[in-house]
Every structure is written in structure tokens, then in C-alpha cells.
Amino acid sequence: MPKAAAPAGVTVTPVGAVIGAEVQGIDLSGDLERGVRAWIRDAVIEHGVLVFRGQDLDAPRFHDFAGGFGPLQHHVLRKYRHKDFPGLSWLTNVEADGSVDRFGVTRATSWHTDGTYTDDPPAIGILHALETPSKGAGTLFVSMKAAYAALTDGERTRIAPLVGLHRHGGGPGGGMYDNSLDEDQAEGHSDVRHPAVRPHPASGEPVLYVNPTHVRSFEGMKPEDSVPLVLELVDKATRRDVVYHHNWRPGDLLMWDEHSTMHRGEGAYDPAERRVMLRAIVQRCTRA
The missing domain is CATH 3.60.130.10 (Clavaminate synthase-like)
Structure with a gap:
């Protein structure tokens, strides 16, 4: 399949020695043309991880963005599913009453690939940071x-x-x-x-x-x-020289190729600092 052409004004800069690239020049909160989505899909496969800084998507817009690539997988941990958008979930250390979710601090801190325990593993993972600790809350990719x-x-x-x-x-x-x-x-x-x-x-x-x-x-x-x-x-x-370590800032949105990567949370932040992210898993790319 030929690769989709890069949209006008978009720049792609490698962020890791082996994996990862930062994309500038695309606002993900609006309606994206099919050709732009196809280019993003191809770029995820090419680079493994795409980093978009300075994005601002609430749950409805994040759901529209992620669902524009294909059907979304409902998270296996039912507690963290978004109540209005079951295809979305929360990656957070904050309980509904505002207290610290201790499991949320350590969850996903061992190396893994999402959904390998299913017959039909998913295609793309997406995380959007809303609130981030000051340090120690990165995500590592290989x-x-x-x-x-x-x-x-x-x-x-x-x-x-x-x-x-x-x-x-x-x-x-x-x-x-x-x-x-x-x-x-x-x-x-x-x-x-x-x-x-x-x-x-x-x-x-x-x-x-x-x-x-x-x-x-x-x-x-x-x-x-x-x-x-x-x-x-x-x-x-997971040798240190091949790992891309992403340090999160509010507004970051990351996409990664679930078929070819492994990742883990750093899990070294102060639990008293809030970490709130929206997560989506695209089951298969049928719409881009």
C-alpha cells in the first residue's frame, strides 16, 4: 500500500535513537480530512510512536479523533472506562472521590504490549495528558x-x-x-x-x-x-540506548503502533501529584 502524502506545513522530527517522532503543524481537535488521518496512520507504523504537543481535546473530541481511525476497544479494567464513552478509559491515580488511587500509581509499570491476551490484538494506542506530575511519570517505549x-x-x-x-x-x-x-x-x-x-x-x-x-x-x-x-x-x-523515554506535559497526545512496540509507565512520581490521562485503543484501522 503506498504511503499517504504528508499534509502541507507538517514537520516530523525524530525524538529517539530508534523509535519515536514529534509531529508539528496539526491541530487534532478539529475535523481531519481522510488523507490526513491516512498519513497519521502510516506515520505511526513508520515511527512506532508519534508525539503531538499542545493539543486540547475534551472527552467528546478525543473520542471523535480516536474513533475516526476505527472501532475502539473497551478497556479490560472496567473500573477505568469512561462513563459516557465506553471506548475511552482513564489512566489516572485519582479516585472518584479525589483520593489517591494506589493501583493507578503502579498500574502498567511493567513492560507490556496492550491486548496481546486477545485473539485479535489492537492496532493503535492513544494517550492524551490532561494533568501530569512534575517528574517521574514518563512513559518508555521500545x-x-x-x-x-x-x-x-x-x-x-x-x-x-x-x-x-x-x-x-x-x-x-x-x-x-x-x-x-x-x-x-x-x-x-x-x-x-x-x-x-x-x-x-x-x-x-x-x-x-x-x-x-x-x-x-x-x-x-x-x-x-x-x-x-x-x-x-x-x-x-529494552537496552537503555534503544528506549524512547517520553516526559509528559499537559496537552501531549501520543499514538503508538500496538503491533510493533512495547511500553511501560515510569511510575516514579509522588502519588500526591495528580496524573489524569484519557486513553483510547483502536482495534483496527478501518476508517483512515
């Missing part, structure tokens, strides 16, 4: 295309036949999610199979599809043999 490319031939041969068994919070880094789902949610007690290396749905490039939050084992291997391999692969993928 490219799992680059992670696969950096493996040796021997390592690629070793993992080529492996199939990961994914379950919500079932991996060695998923302990924070214990008892976070309702009893009727299959994501917490059923495995979903995904190959450890899979082609990107749009580009066809090989992607290392392993994360420590949701991969509990490899098919045909005992967990005690699988877990060290999961952690070894993640350690190689």
Missing part, C-alpha cells in the same frame, strides 16, 4: 521490530518455532494485575496463542511479539523454562 532485527541468527532460529501463551497479567511481570478482573472475564483465566515472531500486519516486517506482563509461557515448554527466556528477550529489547 521497537519490537528493532528488537528482532538485533537478535543473532542463532537467537532467531531458537525462537522461530515458539508460540507464546498470553493471558492478562499472567506473565512474570503481571503480578500487579492479580484480582483486577471480574470473574466473568475470560482474559484472566484463558490462554491466547501468538507466535513469538510474527509479521507486522501492514508492513510484513518481523516483530518480536513477547512481553513479560502477559506471556506466561511458551507452548510445549514448562513455565520454569519459559520465564527465563521471556525475561532474556525483554532484557535485550
